[in-house]
Amino acid sequence: MSSVLLKNIGTIVSGDITAPILGGNAIIIEGGKIQKVGNESELNVSDPDVTIDCASTTVTPGLFDSHCHVVLGDYTPRQKQTGFLESEVHGGVTTFISAGEVHLPGRPKDPAGTKALAILAAKSFANFRPGGAKVVGGAVILEKGLTEKDFEEMANEGVRTVGEIGLGSVKNPEDAAPMVKWAKACGMTIMMHTGGTSIPGSSTVTAEMVIQTAPDIVSHINGGPTAVALDEVKRLVTETDLALEMVHCGNPKIMVEAANLCVELNSLDRIIIGNDAPSGTGVVPLGILRVIAHLASLSSIKPEEAICMATGNTARVHKLSRGIIAEGLEADLVIMDAPMGSVGEDALSAIEAGDVPGVAMVLVDGEIVVSKSRNTPPPVRKPVVR
Ligand SMILES: [Zn+2]
Secondary structure: OOEEEEEOOOEEEOOOOOOOEEOOOEEEEEOOEEEEEEOHHHOOOOOOOEEEEOOOOEEEEOEEEEEEOOOEOOEEOOOOEEOHHHHHHOOOEEEEEEOOOOOOOOOOOOHHHHHHHHHHHHHHHHOOOHHHOEEEOOEEOOOOOOOHHHHHHHHHOOOOEEEEEOOOOOOOHHHHHHHHHHHHHOOOEEEEEOEOOOOOOOOOEOHHHHHHHOOOEEEOOOOOOOOOOHHHHHHHHHHOOOEEEEEOOOOHHHHHHHHHHHHHOOOHHHEEEEOOEOEOOEOOOOHHHHHHHHHHHHOOOOHHHHHHHOOHHHHHHOOOOOOOOOOOOEOOEEEEEOEOOOOOOOHHHHHHOOOOOEEEEEEEOOEEEEOOOOOOOOEOOOOEEO
16 A cells, blocks of 8 residues: 655644644655654655645645535436536545435335435445545435334445435424434434425424434534524524534525534534535535635634534544544545635635635545646645655
8 A cells, every 4th residue: 555745734734623733744644544643854754655745735634515415426416417526526525425315306205215225325325436535325314114124224234324304204303203213223323404495395494393303413504595593593502412514505694693603602513514515506516615714704713623614523423534634544635725816825814814725636545636626716835746
């Protein structure tokens, strides 16, 4: 397995919200995993296969899109586009979490078909890396008639997630809560649509319904796209310890108000970031970077904290061994800098000024999958591969 040295790093954002910035200027990768982080002079580097001179840019963990409505392959029937996942990798995303394959034309709603779709999507995405990125696919939509045994079977076949509760026929807490218990017992992570009805056929979900159902994640606390009222947001922040997702295709005003509330209540470790696309809003290749820039420029969240929300926080909620720059974890990384023409002098100050940073390089498991983003503005400084 090959070794990679990243040197001359200007800033390392850890992905760990309890210590967002790491000291040091170098990262060593061995066999796709992060081996060491620190100052190059102290790391005992022995002739790596690949050296990337980062030219004083910023290195972050690969970003997560915590809310992606994949179906199969890199195609969305919702907006009839191919390559939307690969396009998002050019916006720094290296892990996509399915929120439910709800856009499959003719999606079956009986237990056998529902189960089959979740298992097929989980197994298909386990073998398929669009643009090099990892997709956690196969998020089962809760439909009436699913049994405890069905959840055990799905978990054994690789289904890790319950897609947004509220998209299927199981809508009320009385119906959903028992299934949530079965899913949790199998180690699944559970998402729940929150807020107004998204598309015809889905339903409006209130804070009270979320509290009674007890999922793991309040999906789009800022609406997908219609948000709950601010006092409902307050209930979800203060009366639960659930993960709080903020999405691009939601309500920007409630996002900022919810973010400031989380700062006040010391709950930044609960925020995760998603696109909620493909959806009626479209596909948004730079959505995760844009939410990071929105939070860091319009709320009191710092840019490095916003990056941790889209990396380590999401990885923790979904129990994935990446999203933090630390020894032994998967080496999914983004190299970024201020975009040309920004008032910011580096990636973090550009983000704080509200600009989307320039993505210079993306690595997955230590392999370069993007060497120049076709979607962000060009970065001022560019890493060089030796
Ligand atoms: Zn939703």
